[in-house]
Amino acid sequence: MKTTALVIFILMYVLLMALPKIRAYVALAAAALFIILGILPIGKVFVAVDWNVILMIAGTMGIVVLFIESKMPSLLADMMIDKMPNVKWAVISMALFAGLISAFVDNVATVLMLAPVALTISKKLKISPVPSIIAIAISSNLQGAATLVGDTTSILLGGYANLDFIDFFFFQGKPGMFWIVQAGALAATLVLMRIFRKENQPIHMEEKAIVSDYFPTVLLAGMIVLLILASFIPDKPRISNGLICTGLLIIGLARDFLKARDKGNFIKTLKEIDYFTLLLLSGLFIVIGGITEAGVVEEISRIFVRVSNNNIFLIYTLLVWASVIFSAFIDNIPYIATMLPVTAGIAGIMGIDPTLLYFGLLTGATLGGNLTPIGASANIVGLGILRKEGYETKAWTFMKTSIPFTLAAVTTGYVLVWFLWK
Numbered sequence: 001m002k003t004t005a006l007v008i009f010i011l012m013y014v015l016l017m018a019l020p021k022i023r024a025y026v027a028l029a030a031a032a033l034f035i036i037l038g039i040l041p042i043g044k045v046f047v048a049v050d051w052n053v054i055l056m057i058a059g060t061m062g063i064v065v066l067f068i069e070s071k072m073p074s075l076l077a078d079m080m081i082d083k084m085p086n087v088k089w090a091v092i093s094m095a096l097f098a099g100l101i102s103a104f105v106d107n108v109a110t111v112l113m114l115a116p117v118a119l120t121i122s123k124k125l126k127i128s129p130v131p132s133i134i135a136i137a138i139s140s141n142l143q144g145a146a147t148l149v150g151d152t153t154s155i156l157l158g159g160y161a162n163l164d165f166i167d168f169f170f171f172q173g174k175p176g177m178f179w180i181v182q183a184g185a186l187a188a189t190l191v192l193m194r195i196f197r198k199e200n201q202p203i204h205m206e207e208k209a210i211v212s213d214y215f216p217t218v219l220l221a222g223m224i225v226l227l228i229l230a231s232f233i234p235d236k237p238r239i240s241n242g243l244i245c246t247g248l249l250i251i252g253l254a255r256d257f258l259k260a261r262d263k264g265n266f267i268k269t270l271k272e273i274d275y276f277t278l279l280l281l282s283g284l285f286i287v288i289g290g291i292t293e294a295g296v297v298e299e300i301s302r303i304f305v306r307v308s309n310n311n312i313f314l315i316y317t318l319l320v321w322a323s324v325i326f327s328a329f330i331d332n333i334p335y336i337a338t339m340l341p342v343t344a345g346i347a348g349i350m351g352i353d354p355t356l357l358y359f360g361l362l363t364g365a366t367l368g369g370n371l372t373p374i375g376a377s378a379n380i381v382g383l384g385i386l387r388k389e390g391y392e393t394k395a396w397t398f399m400k401t402s403i404p405f406t407l408a409a410v411t412t413g414y415v416l417v418w419f420l421w422k
Contacts, residue, residue: 004039006294008039012026027282048285063249072214074116081094098110138188157336172355177359184408191401305346320364367409368406371399
């Protein structure tokens, strides 16, 4: 049974990398095999899926769609850029703003919001938009690990380790991932300052975006406040955060429908939710439940411990930098989903608190996705926007910025996580 489970799992991973456009169906097919072959008993299928994570992602995605359509992010970006003296500080401020937004909004959505602003500036000044859009994309990826709702990887960690919104800021009396990511962002910003040091053309925004509706901003702020408040409720149901996010989305959709008396916007918002990712995660949860049931996860955990000779620092180092390398070439969602139970298994075998390894895994996998153009969805989207504008960006052009940026951020996070949580 263990061998069969391992073969199906490896085959699934190969197909996920080879066929990215149908990866959700690959994961669901693998999940079906685990159920049909009896590797994961029928009675454990429903509980294998982390419904709190699924509901959180669905709710957050929907609220973000409403937030973007309201034009509030575009207005904030315009106001900020208008105060910058030149292109260098405009690009850096957009990158920092992309990071700030991405701590609460999906990374791809952030790029879609800010890329048009960068394109407008570039056209006015007759300069290439390539460096600025690359900076926006990699900065949005960096901050995805800062909060519970910043990225799917953070939501996965929160669901698996039972972490609340506030735990990403302070956990067990120590600074959490938010502050670790900010330190990494500071180091990475110094890299951007050097890259754009010669871009001193003056800049001014003549027209600013007009906000069409302030209610989505209230919804997004309300979600954050309620998630923070929920952090202080002891023994709450595991599905609480998911219910908060989906509940607020339902309120937003209902208001839109009642206000316009038209189901067009209602249907449009629902269509914008990334059901492909939700299906992928559902399949992965079942597969991971299956390989855990078959003992594969425990075996992988033992291999890690043997390779590192039972040395915690070596295991931590291997986990962080292997995650950077893997995430540079494969999607970090299935990687994180797979490695969380492995990481917990390693900690269990060694008899240590898993927090060090959890945060190391998130640091390497989320920040490491910036290394290559295909390492993160936001990078792919950013380069796709450039392609539509007639700019074919070579991998090396992207990596001239992304490699020093990523190494600065990951190294800072790697050192901080170790000294805070060793």
